[in-house]
Amino acid sequence: MKIPVVLMRGGTSKGVFFNYEHMPSDPSQWEAFLLDVMGSPDHRQIDGLGGANSLTSKAAIIKKSNSKDYEVEYTFAQISIDNQMVDFKGNCGNISSGVGPYAIEQGLVPAIEPVTTVRIFNKNTRKLITAEVEVENGQVKTEGSCSIPGVPGTGSPVYLSFNRAEGAVTGKLFPTGNPIDMIKTKDRLIPVSIIDVANPLVFVRAHDIGLIGSELPADFSQEKLKELEEIRAFAAEMCQFSDRKAATIKSPAVPKMTIIAPPMNYVDVTGTERKAEVMDLVIRMMSMQKPHQALAITGAICTTAGAYLEDTILSEMVNIRHEILRLAHPAGIMETKVDFLAGHIRAIKVVRTARIILEGYVYTKRNYELFHQLA
Numbered sequence: 112m113k114i115p116v117v118l119m120r121g122g123t124s125k126g127v128f129f130n131y132e133h134m135p136s137d138p139s140q141w142e143a144f145l146l147d148v149m150g151s152p153d154h155r156q157i158d159g160l161g162g163a164n165s166l167t168s169k170a171a172i173i174k175k176s177n178s179k180d181y182e183v184e185y186t187f188a189q190i191s192i193d194n195q196m197v198d199f200k201g202n203c204g205n206i207s208s209g210v211g212p213y214a215i216e217q218g219l220v221p222a223i224e225p226v227t228t229v230r231i232f233n234k235n236t237r238k239l240i241t242a243e244v245e246v247e248n249g250q251v252k253t254e255g256s257c258s259i260p261g262v263p264g265t266g267s268p269v270y271l272s273f274n275r276a277e278g279a280v281t282g283k284l285f286p287t288g289n290p291i292d293m294i295k296t297k298d299r300l301i302p303v304s305i306i307d308v309a310n311p312l313v314f315v316r317a318h319d320i321g322l323i324g325s326e327l328p329a330d331f332s333q334e335k336l337k338e339l340e341e342i343r344a345f346a347a348e349m350c351q352f353s354d355r356k357a358a359t360i361k362s363p364a365v366p367k368m369t370i371i372a373p374p375m376n377y378v379d380v381t382g383t384e385r386k387a388e389v390m391d392l393v394i395r396m397m398s399m400q401k402p403h404q405a406l407a408i409t410g411a412i413c414t415t416a417g418a419y420l421e422d423t424i425l426s427e428m429v430n431i432r433h434e435i436l437r438l439a440h441p442a443g444i445m446e447t448k449v450d451f452l453a454g455h456i457r458a459i460k461v462v463r464t465a466r467i468i469l470e471g472y473v474y475t476k477r478n479y480e481l482f483h484q485l486a
Contacts, residue, residue: 112479113472116148117213118160119171122205122463123261123405123442126169127160127473128213131184134172135479141188142197145170147475149190156192160473165399168192169206175219181230181239183214189364189399198364200352201280201310202235204408208269208463211242212251216467222246236279236309241458243270253466260379260443261405266464272450273412274458276309280365286311286350290422294345296338304423305346308416309459310409311366313346314424317395324372324393327380327441328402340400343368359400367410368397373428380404380441390439392418392429406440412459414438415447419456 117128127148135144146152149168150159161168170188187206189198211229214220220229224246231240245252245267255267277284286305294301304314317324320338331339340359346366347358354361371394374387396403396410403410415436417425429436434449450458 113474114481116160116471116473117217117467118469119209119213119465119467120262121207121209121465122259122408123166124169124203124205125162125167125468126171126206126209128171128173128209130217131172131174132482134482136482137480140479144475144479145188145190145197146195147477148473151190152193152195154193161190161192163192165189165192165401166404169203171206171210171213173210173213173217173219175214176232178232181232182220183210183229184232184234185210186234191363191399194360194363196360196363198362199235200362201365202233202238202409204271204273204309204410204412204461205463207231207233207240207408208242208271209465210240211244211269212465212467215244215246215251222249222251224249236276238276238279238309239274241272241274255464257462257464259462259464260440260445262464266466269463269465270460271408271463272458272460273309276412276459277416278307279309280311281307281350283307284420290420291424292349294342296341296345298338301342302424303342303346304417304425305349305366306413306417306420306423306425309412310407311350312369312410312413312417313343313366314369314371314414314417315342316424316428317370317372317393320370322370323375324370324395325375325377326395328404331402336397336400336402339368339370339397343397363399367407369410369414370395371414371425371428374439377439379443381443383443385439385444389437390444391431391437392425393439395441403441405442406438406445408461408463411438411445411447411461415449415459416456419449
C-alpha cells in the first residue's frame with residue numbers, strides 16, 4: 112500500500128513526516144509501520160527511506176489540534192537502525208524545527224505573513240514548543256541568510272522556543288533527586304549530573320573519562336564508545352527507563368550521553384579553528400551510541416538550563432555572564448538564548464533552518480488499517 116509522506120530536513124537531522132490521519136489506526140502497529148518505512152533493522156536501511164545514520168532515521172507524526180492552547184500535536188519517533196525497535200521516549204529538537212513548516216505547508220495551520228507562529232504540543236514530553244516561521248506569498252520561506260553549523264548553505268530561520276521544559280520525560284528536573292550522582296564502572300568512579308529539561312541527559316566531565324573534550328566524532332575508539340555506553344546504561348537504570356544490562360536495547364535514545372569540557376581552542380570537522388574566547392562550554396554528545404556530528408537541540412536546551420542550576424558539574428564549569436550561552440560542538444558553535452521571568456527560566460530559544468526535500472508516497476511491504484482510508 113502507499114501512504115503520503117514528506118521527507119524533511121530539520122536542523123542537522125532528517126526524517127519522515129506523516130499526517131496523523133495517515134498513520135495506522137492501531138497505535139500498537141506504529142512501531143512495525145515505521146520500521147517498514149525506514150527499512151529497519153538493517154545497518155544500510157537499503158529497503159526503506161532511512162539514511163543508515165541515527166540522525167536520518169527519525170519520524171514526526173503531526174495532528175491538527177482542537178485545543179485553544181496550541182495548533183498542532185506532534186509525536187517524535189527514533190527508529191533504530193540495527194534493532195527491531197522504535198523509541199518514542201523523549202523528543203528531537205532538530206526534527207521539531209520542521210514541524211511548523213510542515214504544518215503550514217500541509218494546511219494544518221493558516222499561513223500568516225511575514226511570520227507564522229505555530230504552537231506545538233510534543234506528545235512525547237507533554238511540553239509546549241513555539242515555532243516562528245517566515246512566510247512569503249502564502250508559503251513557507253526557505254531561502255535566507257541564516258546558517259547553522261552542520262548544514263551546508265543558508266536558509267530562512269526558524270526560531271524555536273522550548274517553554275518550561277523541566278521534567279520532559281521523567282517528570283523531574285533531577286531524575287535521581289540529586290544534582291550530582293556517582294557511577295561506578297569496572298574501571299573508575301565517575302561523578303555525573305543527570306538532568307531532564309526537553310530531554311534527559313547524563314553529563315560527564317571529559318577529564319573524568321580520560322578525554323580532552325575537543326575530540327571529533329572520528330576520534331572516538333570503539334573501546335571508548337563502549338565505556339560511554341556503560342555509563343549511560345547506569346544512568347538509564349537510575350532514571351528507571353530500563354535495567355542497565357538491557358538499556359542499549361530498551362532505552363537507546365535516553366538519557367543522552369553528554370561530555371563537557373571548559374572552553375579551549377580546537378579545529379572542528381570543517382577545518383575551522385575555534386577559539387576559546389568565543390565559547391562558554393565545549394560539548395560532545397552521543398546519538399544512539401555513536402558520536403553526534405553536531406549537537407542535538409534538546410541537548411542544547413538541557414545543557415543551557417543545567418548551566419543555570421546550582422551544584423551540578425555544569426554550573427561548576429560554566430561562567431554565566433549573559434543570557435546567551437555559546438556551545439562549541441564538533442561542527443561549530445551553537446547559541447541559545449534564555450528568557451527569564453521573575454528570575455526563573457521561562458523559555459530557551461534556538462534558531463534552526465528546515466526545508467521539505469521530497470513529498471510523495473511511500474510504499475510499505477504490508478497492509479495497515481489507517482485512521483483515514485486513502486482514496
